[in-house]
Amino acid sequence: MPDSPRSDASQPQARPQRPKAAKPRTAAAVTSATAAAAELHEPILSWYDANARVLPWREPDAGAWAVMVSEFMLQQTPVVRVLPVYAIWMDRWPTPKALAAEPPGEAVRAWGRLGYPRRALRLHAAARAITDNHGGEVPNDHADLLALPGVGTYTAAAIASFAFGQRHAVVDTNVRRVFARALGGDAQPSISPTAADLRRAEQAMPLDAATAAKWAVATMELGALICTARTPKCGHCPIVERCAWTLAGRPAYDGPPRKGQTYDGTDRQARGRLLAVLRDSAGPVGKARLDRAWPDVAQRERALDGLVADGLVEPLARSRFRLPI
DNA sequence: CAACCGTGGTA
DNA sequence: TTACCAAGGTT
Numbered sequence: 001m002p003d004s005p006r007s008d009a010s011q012p013q014a015r016p017q018r019p020k021a022a023k024p025r026t027a028a029a030v031t032s033a034t035a036a037a038a039e040l041h042e043p044i045l046s047w048y049d050a051n052a053r054v055l056p057w058r059e060p061d062a063g064a065w066a067v068m069v070s071e072f073m074l075q076q077t078p079v080v081r082v083l084p085v086y087a088i089w090m091d092r093w094p095t096p097k098a099l100a101a102e103p104p105g106e107a108v109r110a111w112g113r114l115g116y117p118r119r120a121l122r123l124h125a126a127a128r129a130i131t132d133n134h135g136g137e138v139p140n141d142h143a144d145l146l147a148l149p150g151v152g153t154y155t156a157a158a159i160a161s162f163a164f165g166q167r168h169a170v171v172d173t174n175v176r177r178v179f180a181r182a183l184g185g186d187a188q189p190s191i192s193p194t195a196a197d198l199r200r201a202e203q204a205m206p207l208d209a210a211t212a213a214k215w216a217v218a219t220m221e222l223g224a225l226i227c228t229a230r231t232p233k234c235g236h237c238p239i240v241e242r243c244a245w246t247l248a249g250r251p252a253y254d255g256p257p258r259k260g261q262t263y264d265g266t267d268r269q270a271r272g273r274l275l276a277v278l279r280d281s282a283g284p285v286g287k288a289r290l291d292r293a294w295p296d297v298a299q300r301e302r303a304l305d306g307l308v309a310d311g312l313v314e315p316l317a318r319s320r321f322r323l324p325i
Numbered sequence: 326c327a328a329c330c331g332t333g334g335t336a
Numbered sequence: 337t338t339a340c341c342a343a344g345g346t347t
Binding site: 076077078080081113114115116117118119192230231259263266267268269271272275306310 | 326327328329330331332333334335336
């Protein structure tokens with residue numbers, strides 16, 4: 001069932017071949033990296049048992065759809081803001097079929113102010129794909145998951161791991177940061193995910209599928225609660241004694257500057273304002289209403305065109321607009 | 326592959 | 337107050 005490469009140190013010859021020509025690595029180096037990571041397993045798994053947050057999508061009876069919905073909502077959005085929207089969403093659409101039966105605009109409306117509303121559109125499209133191609137059941141195969149709209153490397157691995165107990169490297173920003181510090185000795189991970197991040201996570205995984213699945217959620221939780229980006233709570237960290245960054249004296253971040261994302265006055269903000277008008281209106285809206293939502297004409301038109309092109313807004317006759325049906 | 330895509334909380 | 341950050345994906 002698990003389709004991730006196995007790293008069986010007892011059989012160096014059987015090292016998984018990597019089609020994309022990674023740097024050649026000796027069996028000894030692989031064994032060494034795996035062994036170092038293995039010492040982190042017990043402390044992190046025990047810490048998770050004692051400190052995991054109670055979240056609705058982690059309940060034993062939550063199901064794969066619950067996991068999938070939560071993963072979409074949690075893409076770039078904090079847990080506390082997801083919780084209320086998630087509850088309403090699951091109450092209204094407890095299955096992929098239920099969501100698939102509604103127009104995409106209803107998904108966009110229910111998405112509320114979670115941000116990145118294209119995620120709502122993609123989740124709706126994924127629900128229809130699941131209904132059409134998978135009998136209404138969230139697929140358990142990694143490749144099938146990856147083929148769904150809005151499901152990338154991380155989300156496919158997360159659903160396969162959290163919902164189906166499979167062995168996959170689940171590499172999000174939390175995990176990248178935990179490993180960058182504990183194994184790499186760096187204050188922060190690289191700006192964007194790298195192949196090295198994935199390789200490191202694969203080597204660090206426990207071999208047993210069930211343990212690997214728990215390891216995946218545990219390392220994420222550690223990054224979310226203890227090994228945080230700004231002021232990590234190293235005093236409460238279960239692996240502080242083995243953390244390469246701590247052992248190095250916690251040197252400051254010295255990499256390239258992180259891209260500061262401004263928001264005020266951007267097209268993104270303009271799109272958000274326009275879409276908010278449509279979300280808050282039961283039916284179609286006249287152009288004049290949208291004109292009032294953003295002062296700059298050129299930017300407003302560009303934003304509206306973009307929303308229409310993305311399928312988030314549907315143009316009607318006589319300069320009227322609505323959420324897509 | 327760099328740029329784009331929302332929103333709100335916090336140090 | 338400004339800047340950074342939050343369970344990424346797509347083009």
